[in-house]
Amino acid sequence: MSEAKIELRNVHKRFGSKVVLDGINLTVPKGESLVVIGGSGTGKSVMIKCVLGIIRPDSGEIFVDGKNVLKMDTGEREKVLRKFGMLFQGAALFDSLPVWENVAFGLIQGRKMKRKQAKDIAIEKL
Structure with a gap:
């Protein structure tokens, strides 16, 4: 397998008592495409928003190009995340x-x- 472009390690996120991400682990190798699909309310958008820095996870680690984006200062994180874009379902x-x-x-x-x-x-x- 090639080096990871995106990697999530034991990522957790909850909103009040609602657990949305419960220890998510994911590796997306460089050069690969990934489709995130699932039912409503299963955490797809929350997971992606965590990778993009729109939402901060409660715990865990998120790496882009081998760098932990959660430990970067704002300027460094913005530089890395400028490589990404996100379009919500139906261009929402x-x-x-x-x-x-x-x-x-x-x-x-x-x-x-x-x-x-x-x-x-x-x-x-x-």
Whole structure:
């Protein structure tokens, strides 16, 4: 097997008493594609959001290119995670953000635009 592009080790996440990820282990080798499929509420999006840094897991380790993204400072983590993109089912929005922030996401994260300026542009486009 080739070196891992993404690796999750014993990742746990819960929301209140609801356990969503219970010790997830996953290795995605470099050059491989992966489809995450399962029933509603089984933790698919939560797992991916943990990898992307949108949600922080309660415990466990997440590696991208052999580097533990949970131990990186914000700038280093953003540099690594800029390689990734995510589209929710049916081109849905980030469910954890208001609509304007979904529209402004690329401006804020990708172009490092100030939130106020990005918000003004997003609201104008809406």
